[in-house]
Amino acid sequence: MAERTQPLSARARLAVTAGKAAAAVSRAAGRGSGSVIGGRIALKLDPDLLSRLAGHLDVVLVSATNGKTTTTRLIAEALRAGGEVVSNALGANMPAGITSALSSGGNARYGVLEVDEKYLAAVAREVSPKAIALLNLSRDQLDRAAETRMLAERWREGLQGTKATLIANCDDPLVVWAASSSPNVVWVAAGQEWKDDAWSCPSCGGVLSRPGDTWQCSSCGFGRPSPTWVLSGDTVLDPHGTAWPIQLQLPGRANKANATTAAAVAATFGVAPQIALQRMQSVTAVAGRYDVVSYQGRDIRLLLAKNPAGWLETFSLIDPPPTPVILSVNARSADGTDTSWLWDVDYTRLAGHPIAVIGDRRLDLAVRLEVAGVDFRVCTTLQEAVQQSPPGRIEAIANYTAFQDLRRTVGN
Amino acid sequence: MSTSSLRLVWVYPDLLSTYGDQGNVLVTERRARQRGLPVERVDIRSDQPVPTSGDIYLIGGGEDRPQRLAAERLRRDGGLNRAADNGAVIFSVCAGYQILGHEFINDLGQREPGLGLLDVTSARGTAERCVGDVLADIDEQLALPQLTGFENHQGVTHLGPGVRPFARVRLGNGNGTGDGTEGAWCDTIFGTYMHGPVLARNPHIADLLIRLALDVNALTPVDDRWYDALRAERIAAATAAAT
Numbered sequence A: 001m002a003e004r005t006q007p008l009s010a011r012a013r014l015a016v017t018a019g020k021a022a023a024a025v026s027r028a029a030g031r032g033s034g035s036v037i038g039g040r041i042a043l044k045l046d047p048d049l050l051s052r053l054a055g056h057l058d059v060v061l062v063s064a065t066n067g068k069t070t071t072t073r074l075i076a077e078a079l080r081a082g083g084e085v086v087s088n089a090l091g092a093n094m095p096a097g098i099t100s101a102l103s104s105g106g107n108a109r110y111g112v113l114e115v116d117e118k119y120l121a122a123v124a125r126e127v128s129p130k131a132i133a134l135l136n137l138s139r140d141q142l143d144r145a146a147e148t149r150m151l152a153e154r155w156r157e158g159l160q161g162t163k164a165t166l167i168a169n170c171d172d173p174l175v176v177w178a179a180s181s182s183p184n185v186v187w188v189a190a191g192q193e194w195k196d197d198a199w200s201c202p203s204c205g206g207v208l209s210r211p212g213d214t215w216q217c218s219s220c221g222f223g224r225p226s227p228t229w230v231l232s233g234d235t236v237l238d239p240h241g242t243a244w245p246i247q248l249q250l251p252g253r254a255n256k257a258n259a260t261t262a263a264a265v266a267a268t269f270g271v272a273p274q275i276a277l278q279r280m281q282s283v284t285a286v287a288g289r290y291d292v293v294s295y296q297g298r299d300i301r302l303l304l305a306k307n308p309a310g311w312l313e314t315f316s317l318i319d320p321p322p323t324p325v326i327l328s329v330n331a332r333s334a335d336g337t338d339t340s341w342l343w344d345v346d347y348t349r350l351a352g353h354p355i356a357v358i359g360d361r362r363l364d365l366a367v368r369l370e371v372a373g374v375d376f377r378v379c380t381t382l383q384e385a386v387q388q389s390p391p392g393r394i395e396a397i398a399n400y401t402a403f404q405d406l407r408r409t410v411g412n
Numbered sequence B: 001m002s003t004s005s006l007r008l009v010w011v012y013p014d015l016l017s018t019y020g021d022q023g024n025v026l027v028t029e030r031r032a033r034q035r036g037l038p039v040e041r042v043d044i045r046s047d048q049p050v051p052t053s054g055d056i057y058l059i060g061g062g063e064d065r066p067q068r069l070a071a072e073r074l075r076r077d078g079g080l081n082r083a084a085d086n087g088a089v090i091f092s093v094c095a096g097y098q099i100l101g102h103e104f105i106n107d108l109g110q111r112e113p114g115l116g117l118l119d120v121t122s123a124r125g126t127a128e129r130c131v132g133d134v135l136a137d138i139d140e141q142l143a144l145p146q147l148t149g150f151e152n153h154q155g156v157t158h159l160g161p162g163v164r165p166f167a168r169v170r171l172g173n174g175n176g177t178g179d180g181t182e183g184a185w186c187d188t189i190f191g192t193y194m195h196g197p198v199l200a201r202n203p204h205i206a207d208l209l210i211r212l213a214l215d216v217n218a219l220t221p222v223d224d225r226w227y228d229a230l231r232a233e234r235i236a237a238a239t240a241a242a243t
């Protein structure tokens, strides 16, 4: 167990205590876990708290549009082989939430932290991470006007000259652009099903040609670096070319990609891939995602998909027809209020599934599915949708707040 | 119509397809097919020449840098201008709308020439980004029901005497000029700031494009049940948000 090299100052200790008290008050008032408000108060009392709390930890940051919560969880499981881990496991991924998570760190050796894309550079400056995992970037929350390429540019500028080892997905041109200004990068071939945010070269604006699994700019030659870690079917190829089986309980290609990145991260902390991958097998659900719950006498698997890339990955992991599917979409503030992304999702992939649609924006979904030419039924509640679904385990796919609604309804 | 099938050209999906713009293509295609029309859909990437023999051209919204790249490549290519000379129907959204005008402000803060197909000039707004549901009355000359859309832009577009406003907003911003105009049109060329995408919320505009391409006054009706339900809901939501 690592010791604190420097004890926390009185001011930092006070800030941690005040933060915890605020979190307790917030919890008592029924406002969720309270971690964010606690962190916010603590940071106000001591703006350097984050860097001080992280000072004695070996930190890895994880950022992406999709998969950061799951990958954070997988890395945390893997690193527990080497010592205690503190992590923002519930996805509070902005500075206040991260501060709050670290405040409860005790004697942890590792900090495994999911970071919101927009805050990555700032948090990296505070916590001096040993490693940063960059998974993917794609369109998300269109009304926030955070342009995808601008995010890559901000990562690139913010991470220039970082001492951290970047573990980055070489199959996402925007991630490669963001990472390639750093001196120390481990490239992971983690794949990328969604390609519609990277047809033009992040460097020069030329058109990218994307034959097979590779990609290159036809104008400036910017292209895919060769990976040292590779996701290959159901195995991870390590830098020696040795194949290690992935035996996750989490479903889908995207989670195999997350496991591959997590194994590469674990290796930079000295945890061997076979041990890392074995430990990842214990993860069954992440903050309710992939959980199979019983509701109204039926089994429902809860799947979160927040943006077109996420929906695409989700369609590839659900059970085949005639498995019934329930889709739920909201457009509240946390989801982004612009629903035009629904038209970037290829709903013809659901042909053959009995489909029920619910959620605040079920009529947007109805028109979308009508135009896709697939059959569907519009329901007002989950209960109605479940009752009308034919037999079999139901796959329920929902975006952010719709997913929270589902969890609340089924008591998960 | 130039061939036996309706030729639907989607211009530069690699650059101008950020806000579900494929939806406008899908809705137009679907509604033409529902009328028994054969449709040939052509997606033209920005390294390919824009065909000049299309019937309907759709050009969508995008971020600032792709918008500049699209304008540069469309000017160099010239195909869309030749298609317009041939009388093609062109429907443009947001960044695409600005490109059809005389000029707009690009990602480098400079004035970027457009294609000059619509007599409009765009600038960057100084006010907050316009985000939210819009309700507007479409130009009476077009004889269409109310426009319901979703706007998400910071541009300001001034109309010249060579175009008419596509609509007048009841709720929302539209062109951002403060005079209540939204979009612009002239003959068979249209521009709007509405996403949603706009044709999914206003299928009668898709039908207008098809009618103009076929040069007919009416199309056989199709089942608009879900479109009507969505329209009613969004119109109510915009109204509620404004009060």
Ligand SMILES: [Zn+2]
Pocket (backbone or CB within 6 Å): A201, A202, A203, A204, A205, A206, A217, A218, A219, A220, A221, A222
């Ligand atoms: Zn290039």
